[in-house]
Each structure stands twice: as structure tokens, then as C-alpha cells.
Amino acid sequence: MGDEDWEAEIIKPHVSSYVPVFEKDRYSSGANGDTFNRTPASSSEMGDGSSRRDHFMRRGFASGRSLGDRDPGESNKRENTSTVGGFGVGKSFGNRGFSNNKFEEGDSSGFWRGFQDRNDSEASGSSRRGGRGSFRGCRGGFGLGSPNSDYEQDEGTQRSGGIFGSRRSALSGAGNGDTFQSRSGSGSGRGGYKGLNEEVITGSGKNSWKSEAEGGEGGDTQGPKVTYIPPPPPEDEDSIFAHYQTGINFDKYDTILVEVSGHDPPPAILTFEEANLCQTLNNNIAKAGYAKLTPVQKYSIPIIQGGRDLMACAQTGSGKTAAFLLPILAHMMRDGITASRFKELQEPECIIVAPTRELINQIYLEARKFSFGTCVRAVVTYGGTQLGHSIRQIVQGCNILCATPGRLMDIIGKEKIGLRQVKYLVLDEADRMLDMGFGPEMKKLISCPGMPSKEQRQTLMFSATFPEEIQRLAGEFLKSNYLFVAVGQVGGACRDVQQTVLQVGQYSKREKLVEILRNIGDERTMVFVETKKKADFIATFLCQEKISTTSIHGDREQREREQALGDFRCGKCPVLVATSVAARGLDIENVQHVINFDLPSTIDEYVHRIGRTGRCGNTGRAISFFDLESDSLLAQPLVKVLSDAQQDVPAWLEEIAFSTYGPAFSGGTRGNVFASVDTRKGKSSLNTAGFSSSQAPNPVDDESWD
Numbered sequence: 001m002g003d004e005d006w007e008a009e010i011i012k013p014h015v016s017s018y019v020p021v022f023e024k025d026r027y028s029s030g031a032n033g034d035t036f037n038r039t040p041a042s043s044s045e046m047g048d049g050s051s052r053r054d055h056f057m058r059r060g061f062a063s064g065r066s067l068g069d070r071d072p073g074e075s076n077k078r079e080n081t082s083t084v085g086g087f088g089v090g091k092s093f094g095n096r097g098f099s100n101n102k103f104e105e106g107d108s109s110g111f112w113r114g115f116q117d118r119n120d121s122e123a124s125g126s127s128r129r130g131g132r133g134s135f136r137g138c139r140g141g142f143g144l145g146s147p148n149s150d151y152e153q154d155e156g157t158q159r160s161g162g163i164f165g166s167r168r169s170a171l172s173g174a175g176n177g178d179t180f181q182s183r184s185g186s187g188s189g190r191g192g193y194k195g196l197n198e199e200v201i202t203g204s205g206k207n208s209w210k211s212e213a214e215g216g217e218g219g220d221t222q223g224p225k226v227t228y229i230p231p232p233p234p235e236d237e238d239s240i241f242a243h244y245q246t247g248i249n250f251d252k253y254d255t256i257l258v259e260v261s262g263h264d265p266p267p268a269i270l271t272f273e274e275a276n277l278c279q280t281l282n283n284n285i286a287k288a289g290y291a292k293l294t295p296v297q298k299y300s301i302p303i304i305q306g307g308r309d310l311m312a313c314a315q316t317g318s319g320k321t322a323a324f325l326l327p328i329l330a331h332m333m334r335d336g337i338t339a340s341r342f343k344e345l346q347e348p349e350c351i352i353v354a355p356t357r358e359l360i361n362q363i364y365l366e367a368r369k370f371s372f373g374t375c376v377r378a379v380v381t382y383g384g385t386q387l388g389h390s391i392r393q394i395v396q397g398c399n400i401l402c403a404t405p406g407r408l409m410d411i412i413g414k415e416k417i418g419l420r421q422v423k424y425l426v427l428d429e430a431d432r433m434l435d436m437g438f439g440p441e442m443k444k445l446i447s448c449p450g451m452p453s454k455e456q457r458q459t460l461m462f463s464a465t466f467p468e469e470i471q472r473l474a475g476e477f478l479k480s481n482y483l484f485v486a487v488g489q490v491g492g493a494c495r496d497v498q499q500t501v502l503q504v505g506q507y508s509k510r511e512k513l514v515e516i517l518r519n520i521g522d523e524r525t526m527v528f529v530e531t532k533k534k535a536d537f538i539a540t541f542l543c544q545e546k547i548s549t550t551s552i553h554g555d556r557e558q559r560e561r562e563q564a565l566g567d568f569r570c571g572k573c574p575v576l577v578a579t580s581v582a583a584r585g586l587d588i589e590n591v592q593h594v595i596n597f598d599l600p601s602t603i604d605e606y607v608h609r610i611g612r613t614g615r616c617g618n619t620g621r622a623i624s625f626f627d628l629e630s631d632s633l634l635a636q637p638l639v640k641v642l643s644d645a646q647q648d649v650p651a652w653l654e655e656i657a658f659s660t661y662g663p664a665f666s667g668g669t670r671g672n673v674f675a676s677v678d679t680r681k682g683k684s685s686l687n688t689a690g691f692s693s694s695q696a697p698n699p700v701d702d703e704s705w706d
């Protein structure tokens with residue numbers, strides 16, 4: 001039974017699974033789920049010492065060398081991007097996972113059934129709990145502002161016609177409610193898309209645009225009204241500028257090779273002063289704790305300031321967000337913007353899109369931080385929250401709109417946002433934004449009435465991974481003379497993450513997970529699994545094992561997702577079980593460990609997942625369970641990623657990689673493609689700042705989407 005079938009099992013599609021916080025002391029320790037007592041945890045309940053586990057003893061599970069053993073000159077050994085060669089190409093493979101897991105079925109079905117029953121019967125109880133902050137955790141209360149009935153009338157049932165009046169039915173067959181997404185799905189068209197996990201759409205296969213990660217916020221059919229209003233972020237300066245410290249490897253960023261390709265790139269800058277930003281921005285940068293530019297910032301800031309389009313690829317956690325926000329804000333300050341004022345139709349100068357709600361909220365908070373004390377007003381809107389609330393925020397003034405794609409199109413359709421003034425269009429996690437899940441929606445966005453043509457706007461794309469075929473698609477969005485910045489190897493893993501791959505069969509995974517988590521102690525750990533149901537299941541299981549755990553995935557209500565993230569951020573629940581909805585972009589302080597309980601089916605996804613640790617020069621560890629039965633097609637790209645990041649490669653993994661016949665040797669398949677450099681071959685030009693190296697990329701055949 002594949003993932004599709006698991007989706008179909010969900011009985012009440014619009015009701016979130018109800019597993020907000022797994023508090024180990026609040027359940028009875030019976031062998032199955034019938035005795036499981038789900039108790040929404042409050043801060044005080046979770047704040048006792050009960051979550052303490054044995055301290056991490058650094059033994060056993062990590063076969064790789066310790067971070068301290070790393071060769072200090074390793075960055076000098078970096079191979080040129082052109083050496084990617086025949087690796088990094090694997091086949092997408094579906095039908096893995098939980099449902100095929102005899103072990104899980106045999107040993108846990110009673111547990112699971114009991115657990116599921118409770119989900120179904122108690123799901124509505126979630127609305128009784130208070131909302132929590134999504135960022136920097138630990139704040140209580142939500143809600144604000146009286147509802148504006150004008151806006152709310154439009155929600156939930158009948159979408160406004162507007163310019164997109166008929167788009168839903170055309171795109172997805174059955175429409176989708178503003179607040180409802182059928183999760184029963186048709187089962188069609190999902191298999192080949194696996195690995196992008198829950199952000200993939202139900203319903204209409206590859207042509208469907210709708211994201212489960214987005215929660216199905218846009219659409220025309222009936223569904224329960226979304227009433228969730230996220231708590232406003234704290235307004236005090238300390239909170240706005242709260243940040244964590246750069247790590248011991250921050251300075252090593254300077255040794256990473258950077259390649260800039262495209263015609264006539266401006267030279268990189270070496271310091272913030274060289275960027276000539278206004279005083280307010282400089283103050284904000286200092287208050288944010290930024291003393292030194294990261295490589296992607298050194299290159300991207302002058303390129304954006306020079307008015308060029310940009311596709312930038314740099315490792316996870318290396319400061320891509322500021323790389324686009326700072327020059328955009330600098331331009332806005334220089335050119336002058338329309339000061340925020342109430343208007344029914346707002347015309348932002350900048351639109352930023354990102355694939356998940358939590359990520360776009362994080363970007364918004366960064367935008368708010370850097371624009372602090374200026375007249376630039378940033379607003380965020382994302383699915384799973386009350387549309388009327390978003391609109392009320394927007395109409396008060398909006399220079400920078402941060403949005404998830406579905407919600408953005410809804411707001412445009414409601415004619416609350418006009419596009420005529422758009423000067424900057426930013427696609428964060430751009431490869432994800434352009435793939436089959438979001439690509440159609442992005443195309444609609446750029447062909448919306450009023451949207452300036454690509455010649456008239458500046459389009460900026462950022463990601464840590466950029467498969468070649470996505471680069472080619474991106475051409476439609478970018479001016480032909482766009483610049484491509486590759487910091488290190490495109491799609492390469494962050495070297496500050498010590499990667500360990502363990503051979504663990506399905507039947508042993510849970511035991512191994514518990515062993516590792518007990519050794520880790522209270523250090524913050526993200527555990528990635530492949531399906532939403534499995535996320536709930538594993539989180540519940542860990543709770544039974546007295547390990548304080550919460551979970552985040554696309555079947556949870558937004559309130560629950562934000563609460564889970566808040567509890568994880570503030571350390572109340574040091575373990576977060578997540579699907580790939582949390583794989584990209586999330587910047588959470590002190591995540592020391594990532595565990596791939598299930599490996600993803602694409603290597604890019606792996607790179608993003610492990611990038612939740614080892615950020616901003618800090619070190620981290622990633623442990624992946626490699627199941628011979630289901631993961632062998634990932635062996636080749638995994639060996640490539642490990643060796644490029646100068647990690648130990650287990651001999652057994654190498655053996656599998658070389659014995660597995662895979663598309664690595666036949667041109668590649670979507671998903672595991674490892675882009676080497678700018679796909680516009682032969683146009684490479686070295687930048688002048690002394691960091692670069694260049695080599696003509698190997699030609700790679702065009703691939704079709706199918």
C-alpha cells in the first residue's frame with residue numbers, strides 16, 4: 001500500500017490529526033494506543049524536568065569521525081562542480097514506507113488503531129486549545145482584532161470570481177475550499193511525485209497545483225471556515241532582533257569556492273560597508289548580530305543592487321534570506337516607496353513566495369527585522385489562517401508581501417493586491433517553487449493582469465538545490481542575462497553537518513531511534529519520516545517511550561503546527577517528528593541533530609533536511625537510517641553527497657551504490673539530479689573577487705518531465 005492509500009485512510013479529511021504535544025508523563029504506558037492519553041500541554045505542564053533524558057554519550061550509533069577530526073584544510077580539497085559527473089542521478093521510487101512495513105503492522109496495529117480512533121473522535125477538541133506563537137516559541141495567546149465580516153463572508157464557501165473565477169475547477173477537478181482540502185484524493189498521479197511529500201497535491205496528479213503543505217487554503221468548494229488567527233509576533237525590539245550566534249565554522253565560509261556565471265557580473269563586495277546601505281539598515285544589521293557577510297551575500301547583494309536578475313544557490317543555513325532582503329530594502333529606501341496607508345487595493349513593490357507556511361512566516365519576520373524603523377511595511381499571508389485577518393493586515397499598507405502561493409493567488413483574486421508596482425519577485429526555495437507542485441501557480445502569477453513582464457521587474461531565485469531541469473524552467477521567469485551564483489557545489493550538503501548513514505531495516509528502526517534519542521539527551525532533534533501518518537505514529541510512540549516529542553505535518557491544523565514548532569523552538573519538546581513540510585528553510589536555533597528515520601526519495605530533499613542543523617557556521621549531526629529494501633536507489637547520490645562534503649562513506653553504502661543499476665549512468669531522472677552549475681553552458685565568467693573557479697560543465701541531456 002503506497003502513501004496514497006494512507007492518505008485515503010483519513011476519515012475526516014478536513015479535521016486535523018490531533019497530536020499536539022506528546023507529553024510523556026501524561027499517558028498510561030499500556031502496550032497499545034487504547035490507553036494513550038493525549039493531553040494538550042501547557043507551558044507549565046511541559047516545563048518540568050520530566051523531559052530530561054540521559055545525556056548524550058557520543059557512542060555507538062555514529063560510525064563517522066567526530067567533527068573535531070575533520071581535516072581543517074578540507075575546503076581546499078573541494079572538487080570543482082564539473083566533477084559531479086555520473087553520480088547524483090537516481091530514480092524516484094514510490095510505495096515505500098510505513099504502509100509496507102510488516103513490522104509496524106504486526107507489532108503496532110492495535111496501538112495504531114487506538115491512536116487513530118482517538119484522532120477521529122477528538123479532533124475537534126483542538127479548537128479548544130489556545131494558539132501559540134510560531135516563532136521564538138513560548139508565547140501565549142492569540143487572536144486579535146475583531147473579525148471583519150466583509151472579508152469573512154467570502155471565506156470557506158464561495159470564492160470570489162475575480163480574475164481567477166474558474167481556475168480551480170480547471171486545475172484540480174473538484175474545487176478546493178478556502179479551508180478545506182480533500183485528503184481522500186483520487187489516488188491518481190501522486191506516485192511519481194513522491195519525495196516531495198505532503199506538499200504534493202491531492203486530486204489531479206501532476207497538473208494539480210495545490211499544496212498540502214499549504215493546507216489547501218485556496219479554492220472554491222465548501223469546507224469548514226478557517227478561523228485561526230496567528231498570534232502577532234512580539235513588537236519589542238529585543239524580540240525582533242533576537243538571534244543566535246554564528247558558529248565556529250562561520251569564517252570557513254570564506255574558503256568555499258564561488259562561481260558566478262552570466263554576462264558581466266559586478267564584483268563581489270567584502271563588507272557590509274561596501275554595500276552602501278542607509279544608516280537605518282546598517283543599524284538593523286548590527287542589531288541582528290551580523291558583522292560579516294556570508295559568501296552568498298557578498299555576491300548577491302551587488303548583483304541585486306545592480307538591477308540584475310539572479311539565480312543563487314548556496315548551502316543551507318548560509319544566509320540566503322538576508323542576501324535578497326537587504327538589497328531589496330536598500331533599493332526601496334533609495335528609490336522611495338509609497339508609505340503605508342489604508343487602501344482597499346494594495347500594490348506592493350516586492351512579492352516573496354516560499355513553499356511552506358512556517359517558512360514564509362520566518363521570512364516575513366526577517367523582513368520586519370531589517371525594515372525596522374523604516375517606512376517599509378512587510379505583511380505575511382499564508383494558508384491555514386483566516387483570510388479576513390490577512391486582508392485586514394494587507395489593507396493597512398503593504399510594501400513587501402510574503403506569501404505562500406495558494407494564499408497569494410486567493411488574495412490577488414480578491415483584488416486586495418495589485419501587481420502593477422511589483423519591482424521585485426523573489427522565489428525562495430526556488431526549485432521547489434518551480435517544480436510540478438507549485439510551478440503552474442507561479443506561471444499564473446507571472447501572467448496575472450498587471451504583473452510587470454520579466455523585463456520590467458527583477459526576479460530573484462534562491463535555493464540550496466537547483467536541479468538542472470528546474471534551472472531551465474526558471475528561464476521563463478528570468479531575463480535572459482540573469483546571473484547565476486553557485487556557492488560551493490550546487491545541491492551539495494553543508495559541511496558543518498556530520499553525516500552518518502546506518503543500515504537499519506524497517507523492523508529495527510524504532511528501537512534504534514529510541515536508542516539514539518536516549519543517548520542524545522535533551523539536545524534538539526528533528527526526526528524526519530516520509531508520511532504524515534507515520535509522523536503521528538512515531539511521535540506517539542516516542543511519547544510512550546517517555547521522550548517529549550511533538551510533530552509537524554500537513555494534516556495538522558495550522559494552530560497545531562505553530563504550537564508544535566513553538567514547543568520545539570523553546571525546548572519544551574526537544575524532539576520534533578516531521579515530514580518534509582519542515583525540510584526546507586526553517587531556521588531553528590540549536591537543532592543539533594537531524595535523524596532521517598526514513599530517507600527521502602530524492603537527494604535534494606536529503607540535503608535540505610539535514611540542513612536544519614549545522615547552520616550559520618554551527619556544527620550539527622545527521623543520522624540516516626538506510627533500509628536496504630527501500631533506499632538502494634538513493635545510494636549513488638548519497639555517496640556523492642557524502643564524499644563531496646568530505647564525510648566518511650561506509651563501505652557497504654559504496655558497494656550498494658556501485659552495484660545498483662540506476663539512472664545515474666543513463667542521464668538521470670528528475671528528483672535525484674544533481675545540478676553541476678549554471679545550465680547555460682559556456683557562458684561562465686569568473687568573478688574578480690578571488691574566490692572563484694570555473695570549469696565548463698558537462699553537458700546533460702534534456703529530460704522530459706515524465
Ligand SMILES: Nc1ncnc2c1ncn2[C@@H]1O[C@H](COP(=O)(O)OP(=O)(O)OP(=O)(O)O)[C@@H](O)[C@H]1O
Pocket residue numbers: 243244246289290291292293294297314315316317318319320321322463464584585586587611615616
Ligand atoms: N552575515 C550574517 N552574520 C550572522 N548571521 C547571519 C548572517 N547571515 C545570515 N545569518 C543568520 O544565519 C541563519 C541562517 O540564515 P538563512 O535562514 O537565511 O539561511 P538560508 O541560506 O536561507 O538556509 P536554507 O537553505 O536552509 O533556507 C539565520 O539565523 C540568519 O539570521
